[in-house]
Amino acid sequence: MAFNEPVLTKRIDADPGKRKLHFYDDYVATGGYKSLRAALDMTAADIIKTVTDSGLRGRGGAGFSAGQKRSFIPREKKGLHYLAVNADESEPGTFKDRYLMDYDPHSLLEGVAITALATQVDVAYIFIRGEFHHEIKVTEQAVKEAYQKGIFGQGGIFGSKHKLECYVHMGAGAYICGEETGLLEALEGKRGWPRNKPPFPAIAGAFGRPTVINNVETLCCVPPIIERGPAWFKTMGTPSSPGPKLFGMSGHVNKPGVYEDELGITLDYAINKLSGGMKGGKHKGTICGGISMGVLGPEQLDIKLDFDDVRFRGGCLGLGTAGMIVMNEHTDMIRALRNCVRFYAHESCGQCTPCREGSAWMKKILDRILAGEGRARDLDMLLELEKSQGIMPGTTICGLADGTAWATRTFVNKYYEEFAAKCPEERPTQMGIKRGIRNVTTPMGSNTR
Amino acid sequence: MPKITVDGKLIDCKERQMVLQACQDAGYKLPSYCYHPGLSIPASCRICLVEVEGIPKLVPSCQTPVRDGMVVHSRSPKAVASQKQVMEYLLINHPLDCPVCDQAGECSLQDYSYEYGRSQSRFEEDKAKKPKKDVGDNIYLYSDRCIMCTRCVRFTREVSGTSELYVDGRGYREEIDIFPGKPCNNKLAGNVVDLCPVGALLDKDFLFKQRVWLLKQTPSISPVDSGGENIFLEYNNGVVYRIKPRYNAEVNGWWISDDTRYSYKIIQNEKRLKSAFKKEHGSLTKTSTREAFDFAVAQLKSLAAQSSGSLYAMLSPMMACEEAFLLGSAIRAIDPEAVLILGPVPSAEEDDIFRHSLTGQQTFVIKAEKVPNAEGIRRVISQLGGPSANYNELISGNNPLLKNLKGGWIVGGYLSNWIKGALPAALATGFRVVQDILPTTLSESADVVLPGAAWAEKDGCWENYAGKIQPFAAAIVPPEGITREGDLYLALLGRTGVYNAQAIRKEMGEPFAAVSLPTEHVQAPAMEFAEL
């Protein structure tokens, strides 16, 4: 296994000063749309098989097999099929999709077109979060070019019988729209409340029709796979997590940024080789894939960054988006956790009780601990509340609350002493009233109006 | 038919049914807030999570379809822990104001809190404070009590199709609200109060009137239109305090119109006739029902003796079929050629049809015909045979039968003044016995006035527009001084004994004989308290 050349970033210079936005002409000049032309000669089943054989796993966070996801779309077409591109990149620590759209928007469009061929898609919506003003403009321009060059539109893809429309749909500031069914609701003009599954989007997605939903990076992996084959793709990464991956390095490192390497590199390599080493002090912890995945502790630098090792040895939820937030020894982990939990309390869509109420409660507890009023049982409380939230125990519809849970679980457990220092055992004061407990003498609910 | 096992009990289910609904149908209660059989399933409150063998996660029973042989545990430690946790979450921001909350006693939050809740809150932070809102002519929203089950929002979108309510904001800050100045005033709006599993949506009409555990329920039928909506009259100490819908899949489903909901007010109308009058020396004088009745009977008999076919009975579509049958029979006993006239049948221009706001599917109809029993009276008149007419002919005077009328028994009982404009000529002359619940120009010019009982005060049956004959029962006794129509008509027939609707229906033959009150119905809040 080796990573010898950039794949997803082959058009993006490592030197930030030399990076250049590739529109159609530059894209084609550097080998663009070759894969799409090749795909036009393949059957839909062949395209799906090639992607499945490559072992490509979704780069949006869940790591589900991309080929398998496509195969769920009904073969027999009874109406419109949709493709929704998830460019609602809002997970703290994640900025890889922005990077791809910023410099190489056509690689996304090529991935869209190939996927559309494979799943008989008629309309593709690229759902870009509203705060990505620049990326929306870039992508819209690229789409416009693609229409002019005969890729999209009723003329058929390069004049073939496959017709594909492609539109940019602008989000409006809600993290939950990165959840695939929340995204579909937003696409339909509703509040982004995730839907219950089943039915899965592949059967009844956007506007009730079969819909493929893929992350930007996943789609960008498709053209190289078609061009160079699944065997080549598998020379990178690990057997269960093949391929190249964009690692977003941020926080206390000397050279933060997006780096491409193969899956399965160690955290140590990512920090010291890719992003120039620690800044401001020793390594204390790294959020490994966006804050919802949890944190890798100071001793976990040997963890391999792939879809499995982070989970099984790292004690986190998974690799997620591989957006790493590296924290040095001076970082206040309670503050860091409060930041994460505040994020989830703020972004909870409010549908399921455990997430809506639980995240806000946990934020209030952490606020209190930070205000110096913590006590030992707060930590037990946090660890108890955390267990009741998420799609993994089954208490919520979507996976947002798993983020709250895993962040809390890993932070509190891995930095227990730091937390415990702020949450002392209660001791009686002169008045006989325990420290830090405000409502101990009054019954439940007495602090309502 | 699939069979599932829930907590060791074998439950028969329908194909494609959800576990929760199958349990409810089998009389086995699983906790639920957001689930309502008449609405879409969001599965968002998460109180109904259960364990299913073979599935590692907890699943919401409300949207998990049954599978033959499925084994469900709702009381396993894992399921109970989850239910407790959800209860705790719902209560952390819920005010402890049950003593002043209308919902107390019929509140799912209280019920489940009793089962799953903790006696002490572990939530020591400040509670979120949300405002009270006036959201409709009949509805208050106390946001701080709301648990965001969104039943009300779904109702306005999926049943009334009016979409007035919406969810404002997101996450822990979200609230139910209306667009400013666009209140929830649709004709089905009151149902959102019934739907609310907690005390967040409140009926202004019922607010602070009565503790619900003091109320008793009697099954009844809506008096406001020919739809025949099934209702419960809820009353205490002889006073009806509110009307709630009674589920009937074939008629009204789970819902009732607001007209039905507030129709009980007629019972308490200040203007209601409460004693009998008889005309003496040209003016109406208060008298006893007995005396007025005897006077009326004597007069009618003497008119009938002069010429056959000179009497009539105007049967109101507000009357029970049994009453119409008895009065019709009685008037024919006095004058075999007496004319039976169907009273006015007021009607709006067209039915009010409600549709799902997205699918356009019809969800509810408020009938245009604003009386409950026109069909039933027509059926009784035709069963009795003989000369008959209707109110329009009475006005137009076209029916030759109506030329020789000298005296009659006129029944009103409408919920509002039913004499529009001047009295029809045929009703303005002759000897007139008027039986009504509200005074009208007719009762003011009558020779004998007898006060009537409202529908909540008597037994009987009505036939709705679709030919469905539905019985209703007396919840309360009429005010002092009012004798129920049934008893009067029995006296008019010269029979002894008290009016018994069921027995009269037997006498009337089919299809009435087969009609009987539902023996089992949903009981009022489970807890019984002695009246203080």
Next chain:
Amino acid sequence: MAWITENRRTATVERRSEPYLTEEIKAGLTAKYFPRYPNKRAVLLPALHEIQHAYNWIPVQAMEEIAAFLEMSPAEVLDTATFYEEYWLRPKGQYLLQVCRSLSCEICDSRKLTDHLIKKLKIEEGESTADGRFTLVELECLGACGTAPVMLINDVLHENLTVETVDELIAKLPASANDYHDPAVTWDEGDGH
């Protein structure tokens, strides 16, 4: 005053005689967005963006007009509009300063930027300056963690900020926000289809 009942039932909405959703905006939406989706409802997000673009916020009256235009209930428009943070249902300043507060930015001292702006503009977070020039808010992750701390000024992202560069940026803002554009967009932004 939580014990006072808010009267939503007869609440009045501030109105002006001419519509916010002008015939021109309607025509634009009809031409550009109606063909994109199978139903009108799906045009709600673009329509709200369009109104916000034209007026810098979304007045209640405009939402009523959108509801009529897209054949839905005004409450449903609010349902969607209040869910998304980017829609301003109250007026905001000419320049919206949005400082990212999520983890990468926080550990790179984004709070210093906010505190500095609070002092500099003499407003609290969430408020606008009296002259209507600036509105300051903190928001969750902007997806530019590698260049933390970051701030959006209207449509333009500014990265690797310090208190000094923020001061510089603000000093250089043109008098009118209409003249403030993303310098990286060098192509003509017309609509191609």
